Amino acid sequence: MRHEAKYYRKKGNTVICELCPNMCRLLNGETGKCRTRTNRHGMLITEAYANPCALHIDPVEKKPLYHFLPGTSTLSLATAGCNLACRNCQNHDISQTSPLETQNLDLQPDDIVVMAIQKGCSSISYTYTDPVAYYEYMLDTAQKANEKGLKNIMVSAGYINPQPLDELLPFIDAANIDLKTFDDNVYHELSGVHLKPVLNTLLKLKEAGVWLEITNLLVPTYSDDVAMIEKMLDWLVENGFKSVPIHYNRFVPTYKLHYLHSTPIALLLQVAEMAVSKGMKYVYVGNIGPNHYSNTYCPVCQAVLLYRTGYSIRSKLNNYGKCDECNCELDGVWK
Amino acid sequence: MENVMSVTVSWMVSGNECFIVVSLAFARCLIGSIYYKNVF
Numbered sequence: 001m002r003h004e005a006k007y008y009r010k011k012g013n014t015v016i017c018e019l020c021p022n023m024c025r026l027l028n029g030e031t032g033k034c035r036t037r038t039n040r041h042g043m044l045i046t047e048a049y050a051n052p053c054a055l056h057i058d059p060v061e062k063k064p065l066y067h068f069l070p071g072t073s074t075l076s077l078a079t080a081g082c083n084l085a086c087r088n089c090q091n092h093d094i095s096q097t098s099p100l101e102t103q104n105l106d107l108q109p110d111d112i113v114v115m116a117i118q119k120g121c122s123s124i125s126y127t128y129t130d131p132v133a134y135y136e137y138m139l140d141t142a143q144k145a146n147e148k149g150l151k152n153i154m155v156s157a158g159y160i161n162p163q164p165l166d167e168l169l170p171f172i173d174a175a176n177i178d179l180k181t182f183d184d185n186v187y188h189e190l191s192g193v194h195l196k197p198v199l200n201t202l203l204k205l206k207e208a209g210v211w212l213e214i215t216n217l218l219v220p221t222y223s224d225d226v227a228m229i230e231k232m233l234d235w236l237v238e239n240g241f242k243s244v245p246i247h248y249n250r251f252v253p254t255y256k257l258h259y260l261h262s263t264p265i266a267l268l269l270q271v272a273e274m275a276v277s278k279g280m281k282y283v284y285v286g287n288i289g290p291n292h293y294s295n296t297y298c299p300v301c302q303a304v305l306l307y308r309t310g311y312s313i314r315s316k317l318n319n320y321g322k323c324d325e326c327n328c329e330l331d332g333v334w335k
Numbered sequence: 336m337e338n339v340m341s342v343t344v345s346w347m348v349s350g351n352e353c354f355i356v357v358s359l360a361f362a363r364c365l366i367g368s369i370y371y372k373n374v375f
Contacts, residue, residue: 054339056339062337063337064337076337078339086336089336090336090338090339090340091336091338091339094339095336127336127337128336128337128338128339129336130336155336155337157336176337178336
């Protein structure tokens with residue numbers, strides 16, 4: 001479904017898309033790296049509006065968000081397209097193609113909101129592909145959802161320019177940002193983009209008070225260097241992210257990196273221990289099944305407050321997000 | 336980025352790693368799709 005895009009300007013016989021730091025400059029008929037935004041006779045249009053190719057009801061823990069309304073369901077959607085080109089993308093069949101090539105549903109923002117309410121979901125998640133690629137659809141849906149009291153969750157690589165992010169932030173309640181590595185060359189090699197804009201997004205989200213969690217997938221030979229991970233942790237600690245949950249996820253061979261091995265579990269646990277020793281309060285290890293780092297512990301008395309098996313949880317938090325043992329307040333959004 | 340297909344289970348079989356994409360959450364996806372068809 002075609003819809004005029006936001007954030008572009010004309011320059012000569014081209015259009016420059018200013019939504020993300022790729023800043024694609026497009027001749028008439030050309031489409032940006034995201035595969036969703038096309039110059040049509042001097043107007044930038046998006047092909048990713050009201051045509052999701054994926055629509056699921058997920059547990060919020062799957063995003064992953066461990067400190068945001070645990071145990072609730074979230075209506076999750078994506079259109080085709082993505083402004084990154086990750087060699088390890090596990091959703092490449094929908095991310096590395098255009099909405100013109102996928103089988104889509106026809107759902108306006110209002111329809112999504114009605115469906116979320118009817119299904120008893122507490123939130124809507126913009127996920128699977130990077131929602132920056134369907135920015136206008138996400139923005140309009142988030143506004144409508146916000147009016148109806150639903151929460152909005154953005155699962156993203158955070159590769160977006162400051163101005164469009166500013167317009168979106170008032171409607172976003174929680175975000176999980178994929179911080180892929182702390183080496184700009186590796187970032188570009190792995191995903192075709194750069195590190196700095198992602199860090200800027202993290203800072204802006206924190207400043208805006210959006211509930212934030214970070215995912216770092218450890219890809220062997222790309223993002224599994226312990227010294228690099230230590231640099232990332234140092235930056236997070238120095239910039240006030242100690243209370244932001246960090247998820248170290250295991251890579252499994254896929255797409256263009258099918259020839260690699262899975263991340264060794266020992267390395268994931270080593271990195272998690274390092275994160276704790278650096279002062280990160282909430283450290284998780286994912287994609288390896290239940291483990292010590294699946295659970296949420298009280299940062300003061302170390303009691304297990306949220307015990308997780310897969311996506312099911314047992315909670316010892318009281319209704320106000322406080323530890324039942326020592327009454328310490330846990331960071332997060334609990335109701 | 337979050338996997339659209341949900342949980343991935345892997346195990347070793349004779350040195351070759353096999354993958355099965357499953358399960359509860361995916362079933363919920365299917366249920367979601369069926370609901371969609373019923374509603375609209």
